[in-house]
Amino acid sequence: MKRTLFALLAVFTITACNNNDNLTASQDQGVNKSENNANARSKLCASEEIRKEALKNNPTLRARYNEIEQQAARYINNLKQGKVLPDGSLEIPVVVNLIYATSADNLSDSQIQDQIDVLNEDLSATNSDVSKIPAEFKPVAAGDTKVRFRLSKINRRFNPQLNWDPFTNSMKRSSTGGIDATDPTKNLNFWIVNRMSALIFNVQGFATFPESAGQWDDGIVVIAGRVGKTQDRGFGRVTTHEVGHYLNLRHIWGDANCGDDFCDDTPTQPSSNSGKPNYPLYGTCGGVQRSLMFMNYMDYVDGDAMYMFSSDQNQRIQATVSSNGPRASLR
Secondary structure, three states, X not given: OOOOOHHHHHOOOHHHHOOOXXXXXXXXOOOEOOHHHHOOOEEEEOHHHHHHHHHHHOHHHHHHHHHHHHHHHHHHHHHHOOOOOOOOOEEEEEEEEEEEOOOOOOOOHHHHHHHHHHHHHHHHOOOOOHXXXXXXXXXXXXXXXOEEEEEEXXXXXXXXXXXXXXXXXXXXXXXXXXXXXXXXXXXXXXXXXXXXXXXXXXXXXXXXXXXXXXXXXXXXXXXXXXXXXXXXXXXXXXXXHHHHHHOOOOOOOOOOXXXXXXXXXXXXXXXXXXXXXXXXXXXXXXXXXXXXXXXXXXXXXXXXXXXXXXXXXXXXXXXXXXXXXXXXXXX
């Protein structure tokens, strides 16, 4: 897919996220929606909308975004030419900032560790469902990204507030009832709250992208009901999705109708997918019908229907955490 830069971010994606008009399944039964995706007002991830607002209002951040994309392109080109050793091994300390209103929201240490385990499995391609990757996509599967996560600390705070607005970042400030980040230059700060909504949408998670590396709000936020490996918690894949954004991955549909995610090996698709699609699932862009990589972690399908990153996504992750990348300070 042809790379574009900042202009693509101007496209607002709420309509695209729920538009499956150009999708057709090979099976007659089509796509089954999960309970969380059945509601048209539910939104898995608000990362791109929040990013768009931040870039619009901050020219310094826009310049940093463009610089990071240029660095990623250089890194990937050098990697292809054999100029970079594709090791990139890294263990990232995770500081969990848990804000709870009820005992159900006050997740146990073991539930939180369970989520860290999911991240390590998904980022190393040792997840139990990796064998489900279709034969056509196995040649471009990411394999081991060599990025690992270690639970460093859990901060807990009681707050009776029952809903948080992701656009205000109030959960990230102690002065507004949240928890301040712990040195975001050295740690992945992982905030957990009971519920989030913005505009008319319920949000399951969001993340900052690398242009925000080291800033006070840098990290990921996920609702408590989606933290951990069990089915009712989405199999932990909301957190995997948000960590993908943290490591500079875009939504696979490029947040636009037939948009660009800056990865050549992910098929262009009309919009996000949801529920549990039947493989193969086809979409048409530019008059070309393609089999869609709906099982990619950066789509919107149910947690047990996503189980892979692509090779080009892995390269973008490596560019982000490389010694001259925007998250080099995590090393």
